[in-house]
Amino acid sequence: MTRTVYVNGEYLPETEATVSIFDRGFLFADGVYEVTSVLDGKLVDFAGHAKRLERSLGELEMTNPTTESELLEIHRELVARNGIEEGLIYLQITRGAADRDFAYPEDAAPTIVLFTQAKPGLADSPAAKAGIKVITIEDQRWGRRDIKTVQLLYPSMGKMMAKKAGADDAWMIEDGFVTEGTSNNAYIVKDGTIITRHLGTEILHGITRAAVLRFAREAQMKVEERAFTADEARDADEAFITSASSFVMPVVEIDGSAIGTGKPGPVATRLRDIYLDEMRKAAV
Amino acid sequence: MTRTVYVNGEYLPETEATVSIFDRGFLFADGVYEVTSVLDGKLVDFAGHAKRLERSLGELEMTNPTTESELLEIHRELVARNGIEEGLIYLQITRGAADRDFAYPEDAAPTIVLFTQAKPGLADSPAAKAGIKVITIEDQRWGRRDIKTVQLLYPSMGKMMAKKAGADDAWMIEDGFVTEGTSNNAYIVKDGTIITRHLGTEILHGITRAAVLRFAREAQMKVEERAFTADEARDADEAFITSASSFVMPVVEIDGSAIGTGKPGPVATRLRDIYLDEMRKAAV
Numbered sequence: 001m002t003r004t005v006y007v008n009g010e011y012l013p014e015t016e017a018t019v020s021i022f023d024r025g026f027l028f029a030d031g032v033y034e035v036t037s038v039l040d041g042k043l044v045d046f047a048g049h050a051k052r053l054e055r056s057l058g059e060l061e062m063t064n065p066t067t068e069s070e071l072l073e074i075h076r077e078l079v080a081r082n083g084i085e086e087g088l089i090y091l092q093i094t095r096g097a098a099d100r101d102f103a104y105p106e107d108a109a110p111t112i113v114l115f116t117q118a119k120p121g122l123a124d125s126p127a128a129k130a131g132i133k134v135i136t137i138e139d140q141r142w143g144r145r146d147i148k149t150v151q152l153l154y155p156s157m158g159k160m161m162a163k164k165a166g167a168d169d170a171w172m173i174e175d176g177f178v179t180e181g182t183s184n185n186a187y188i189v190k191d192g193t194i195i196t197r198h199l200g201t202e203i204l205h206g207i208t209r210a211a212v213l214r215f216a217r218e219a220q221m222k223v224e225e226r227a228f229t230a231d232e233a234r235d236a237d238e239a240f241i242t243s244a245s246s247f248v249m250p251v252v253e254i255d256g257s258a259i260g261t262g263k264p265g266p267v268a269t270r271l272r273d274i275y276l277d278e279m280r281k282a283a284v
Numbered sequence: 285m286t287r288t289v290y291v292n293g294e295y296l297p298e299t300e301a302t303v304s305i306f307d308r309g310f311l312f313a314d315g316v317y318e319v320t321s322v323l324d325g326k327l328v329d330f331a332g333h334a335k336r337l338e339r340s341l342g343e344l345e346m347t348n349p350t351t352e353s354e355l356l357e358i359h360r361e362l363v364a365r366n367g368i369e370e371g372l373i374y375l376q377i378t379r380g381a382a383d384r385d386f387a388y389p390e391d392a393a394p395t396i397v398l399f400t401q402a403k404p405g406l407a408d409s410p411a412a413k414a415g416i417k418v419i420t421i422e423d424q425r426w427g428r429r430d431i432k433t434v435q436l437l438y439p440s441m442g443k444m445m446a447k448k449a450g451a452d453d454a455w456m457i458e459d460g461f462v463t464e465g466t467s468n469n470a471y472i473v474k475d476g477t478i479i480t481r482h483l484g485t486e487i488l489h490g491i492t493r494a495a496v497l498r499f500a501r502e503a504q505m506k507v508e509e510r511a512f513t514a515d516e517a518r519d520a521d522e523a524f525i526t527s528a529s530s531f532v533m534p535v536v537e538i539d540g541s542a543i544g545t546g547k548p549g550p551v552a553t554r555l556r557d558i559y560l561d562e563m564r565k566a567a568v
Binding site for chain 1: 289291298301302303304305306307308309310311312313314315317344345374376378383384386387388397399401422424425426427428433434435436437438439440441442443444447466467
């Protein structure tokens with residue numbers, strides 16, 4: 001089956017979906033993105049993603065070619081046309097096409113692209129039951145990870161380093177502290193306290209992170225937002241990650257050492273259940 | 285006039301030159317590039333660029349879809365079809381199109397794109413006679429600047445910061461030392477010695493840099509390859525940059541302070557002349 005995707009106002013078969021070779025997304029990685037998950041054919045935390053998109057665009061002095069309600073309509077149309085029950089919707093906006101110049105063009109129209117990825121079993125994931133394994137790697141990314149840009153080569157390299165090491169993902173280390181996973185926020189649990197890095201330019205301000213921390217606090221769990229080391233992670237009782245595509249995913253091994261019992265822990269498991277329940281209810 | 289460009293084996297009008305929205309160059313900045321200058325309708329230091337391209341591809345475990353002789357032929361064909369006497373040829377290779385996944389695809393064919401930019405007066409540039417102004421900004425790029433990837437958002441932002449400050453370019457500072465310009469290597473001259481940062485992962489290994497340093501040594505000039513500070517630059521007798529598109533370009537002001545006499549200095553001027561003379565002779 002050929003997906004229907006969205007490019008600059010048109011719904012197209014994926015095989016015909018192209019952008020100019022002069023698009024600054026292609027030449028300069030001059031673009032931002034969002035990934036929204038779909039459960040029961042509905043959008044999870046759409047408003048959160050739309051808000052972060054505006055922030056990313058603002059930080060780069062880039063224009064949004066759509067309104068939030070138009071974006072919602074496009075998302076829903078793609079879900080319907082592609083029959084997505086569980087999966088993801090990817091959205092990218094770039095500064096548009098212009099003859100190559102490091103300086104921003106004055107008259108380029110932004111490019112907007114959206115496509116779906118069907119992921120049957122996303123919520124009832126075997127990985128969530130088994131937990132995933134991570135390795136630690138040096139964080140070599142640029143300094144503004146709070147802007148969700150398509151400069152994703154290093155996270156991509158990190159994912160390959162993990163695969164080669166027989167693991168599922170990599171946690172990145174900067175000045176001795178864990179920043180985050182290649183495409184997710186990182187957490188440990190010690191003596192009942194959930195510890196995750198504080199917000200700043202060093203990490204992405206995860207939409208799932210914000211929701212999960214809110215649910216944790218509402219459930220009277222103790223949360224500390226501070227940097228933690230890889231050693232602390234090795235000594236933790238549990239660990240997990242959050243992202244739009246993995247929700248809450250237990251981490252059971254770091255650099256070959258089991259974390260806690262080496263099985264998904266009660267805090268991660270409970271938070272995943274709460275997150276999925278609440279988000280299914282609130283999905284639009 | 286519409287340029288003829290090259291995309292994956294075809295010569296096309298620029299208006300029809302596209303890549304898939306699933307190209308990893310567009311989605312992940314998973315691509316590398318080279319820019320070769322053209323003088324008298326011939327390619328400057330083509331072999332140097334072809335060699336660095338291979339290195340960049342190798343560092344990213346990416347495949348070159350062409351041989352060096354095929355690449356040379358494509359470059360020459362584009363020069364001929366577009367009637368380029370002075371200008372640039374841009375070349376980009378990406379890991380190709382595949383459904384979006386941080387892990388590298390196993391079966392994607394690399395994408396290759398080339399286009400020309402006519403730049404009449406590139407060698408006899410008014411900017412080279414007046415010198416350019418730079419500001420200093422923090423270096424926020426990723427850690428592997430020796431790989432010539434398309435992750436160019438921060439250099440692009442830096443160029444805009446320079447423009448807003450009434451300058452031409454920005455020199456990036458890391459841990460107190462100048463790394464390089466937004467798209468060029470940086471040099472100062474003090475008491476007759478040319479000082480430029482040593483090679484490493486912190487800077488691009490400039491093809492023009494290598495040639496200019498060779499010519500400087502052949503002309504019995506003293507060269508020190510070491511990191512220097514912005515303060516040293518302010519106190520220098522001269523400063524300049526090198527790149528494929530600017531050759532050797534004098535820098536006469538840094539953060540609003542004149543360098544030396546505030547005019548292009550003799551070392552930069554002489555090196556530009558030598559470089560252009562030698563490169564015209566060796567161009568292919």
